[in-house]
Amino acid sequence: MHRPSCFLLACAALLTGAAAPAARSPAEIVSAAPDAAWHALDPSRLLLMTLGDGRQVIIELAPDFAPVHVANILKLARAGWWNGAAIVREQDNYVVQWARMPEGQALPSGVAAHPPAEYERDATLPIVPLDFPDPYAPKTGWADGFPVASNGRHVWLAHCYGMVGVGRDMPPDTGSGEELYAVNGQAPRQLDRNIALVGRVVSGMEILSALPRGTAALGFYADPKQRVPIRSVQVVADMPEASRPVVQILPPGGAVFADVLAARVNRRDPFFVRPAGATDLCNVPVPTRRFR
Amino acid sequence: MHRPSCFLLACAALLTGAAAPAARSPAEIVSAAPDAAWHALDPSRLLLMTLGDGRQVIIELAPDFAPVHVANILKLARAGWWNGAAIVREQDNYVVQWARMPEGQALPSGVAAHPPAEYERDATLPIVPLDFPDPYAPKTGWADGFPVASNGRHVWLAHCYGMVGVGRDMPPDTGSGEELYAVNGQAPRQLDRNIALVGRVVSGMEILSALPRGTAALGFYADPKQRVPIRSVQVVADMPEASRPVVQILPPGGAVFADVLAARVNRRDPFFVRPAGATDLCNVPVPTRRFR
Numbered sequence A, B: 001m002h003r004p005s006c007f008l009l010a011c012a013a014l015l016t017g018a019a020a021p022a023a024r025s026p027a028e029i030v031s032a033a034p035d036a037a038w039h040a041l042d043p044s045r046l047l048l049m050t051l052g053d054g055r056q057v058i059i060e061l062a063p064d065f066a067p068v069h070v071a072n073i074l075k076l077a078r079a080g081w082w083n084g085a086a087i088v089r090e091q092d093n094y095v096v097q098w099a100r101m102p103e104g105q106a107l108p109s110g111v112a113a114h115p116p117a118e119y120e121r122d123a124t125l126p127i128v129p130l131d132f133p134d135p136y137a138p139k140t141g142w143a144d145g146f147p148v149a150s151n152g153r154h155v156w157l158a159h160c161y162g163m164v165g166v167g168r169d170m171p172p173d174t175g176s177g178e179e180l181y182a183v184n185g186q187a188p189r190q191l192d193r194n195i196a197l198v199g200r201v202v203s204g205m206e207i208l209s210a211l212p213r214g215t216a217a218l219g220f221y222a223d224p225k226q227r228v229p230i231r232s233v234q235v236v237a238d239m240p241e242a243s244r245p246v247v248q249i250l251p252p253g254g255a256v257f258a259d260v261l262a263a264r265v266n267r268r269d270p271f272f273v274r275p276a277g278a279t280d281l282c283n284v285p286v287p288t289r290r291f292r
Helices: A026-032 A067-078 A255-265 B025-032 B067-078 B253-263
Strands: A046-051 A056-061 A086-088 A095-099 A128-130 A141-145 A146-150 A154-157 A163-166 A180-183 A197-203 A230-234 A246-249 A289-291 B044-051 B056-061 B086-090 B096-097 B129-130 B139-143 B146-150 B154-157 B163-166 B181-182 B197-204 B228-235 B246-249 B288-291
Touching: A026 A255, A056 A067, A067 A197, A067 A230, A180 A197, A197 A246, A197 A289, B025 B253, B056 B067, B067 B197, B067 B228, B154 B288, B181 B197, B197 B246
Parallel strands: none
Antiparallel strands: A046 A056, A046 A230, A056 A197, A086 A095, A086 A230, A095 A180, A128 A141, A141 A146, A146 A154, A163 A180, A163 A197, A246 A289, B044 B056, B044 B228, B056 B197, B086 B096, B086 B228, B096 B181, B129 B139, B139 B146, B146 B154, B163 B181, B163 B197, B246 B288
8 A cells, every 4th residue: 555655746657548638746847857948056156064063064155135235245255254053042933043163253254244134125026926815025036046026126035945044143133154054944934024034045954954953942952062063164166166066946937847836836746636726935945956 | 233133133131221112023922922822732643753863853743724634644643654654855945745665555454545635614713814915815913823724714724834734635535644744935825725834844844844855846855865854753643642742832812923923014123114015924933942
């Protein structure tokens, strides 16, 4: 009775002997996308984080949304700020967070200690709209490859799974970018426009999400020995070209992404008996793949 | 500059020297709830899953929504079905799943091999409503302590973080309850009314969510050695009373839950500069606590 390979996602391949071809699942559409549909991300916006055990996480920065914070983060990476850093917090169904060790060191020169609160921008960016109700904003969709919400005048990055933001203290402008977090659970959209989002994890989120949960308040690791070492964070464009990782996305606005979205909205692959007819913004991750 | 204990969540205690007392965060409201506000869950609905390393996960079953599946699951637990089982799948931002080992064994007598598709029920249950737009359903809220969606005629459990469902094959009635999963990421609400939800993890979800992600298709562990052993699954009511774990919830419909919900909708604790004014159903977990 058990066919684990069919569980919870369609196995259209098993059923396509019949007359009409089975509708494809979102994953099947992604797998079948031609190479030309994939767009390489700009290496000058990519951070490669290498953990102490050699596993790697790649973050795409969003300079169109948080230019001062992103400039800070690039300077911090180039100054080796996170070489020898550590993941210090993993709060279940909320965020994972990392910081330079030991904390409290002076910022490298040229890094703005008090950037402005870059929580939203004018709505002049082209948006690929998602036309379903959202509890948090009048409009949602994608801009520059990132999930966004908008009120028509302003647009802001949305706290979806894997989005990366800047830790801050109480005053809204105190987060320099020196301490970052990534969303590891249900989208905490109440943080939208309360803290600066600066990008998203485009490769390796499954590493960050599987770390042990911290048991101190807010999911900090109670014992410093539990912290997860970070060997280095580099700007990918600074690496020799032959050794750079390459990350591609299926961009919102492209035909394949439209197919993926339509299939997610109405699952017609064989497993599903009742298509949803809608989707939540954060339930449609922009597909990515990494080479090298 | 770094005060990790203040990061991302309010530290009202630091700021309450001023005139007006600071508004409380949801977590502070939960912490301050009087014992009388907490309700003990019925041990005859609770499953205690003990992993091979002794860590424990507790699941509350939802017989009002999936009575045949829940009856099956109780029979399976009482027959020792999952003693020596294993977690076989951990797909990032989707589900974690477990099964009896080796798979393919005959069901114990009395367990329905082909339960009906218990995906929704009539809307006669009292619902604590959440009055914000939802992309998937006309109405959302909580019934019997569980997150639900409704179209006015029918009500169904929603695939929020930590919800537990029944693996099935292609025909909608083939999931007996012998293989279960829990949601470990952004709510996959497209599964609502396509598969039987039977309860939720009320203690220990942070254990299930932190297991390594499987690398085979759909997040199954590629190597059987990667599977995570399950020592036993017991019905809590069958344990000697003195050794039973006790799980309590702050029930939706109660005054404290209403306070928590209001504080989540409009965060007025000091960290927040712009309250959201709304929330997504799955972004309001029903608070639980475990004793013993």
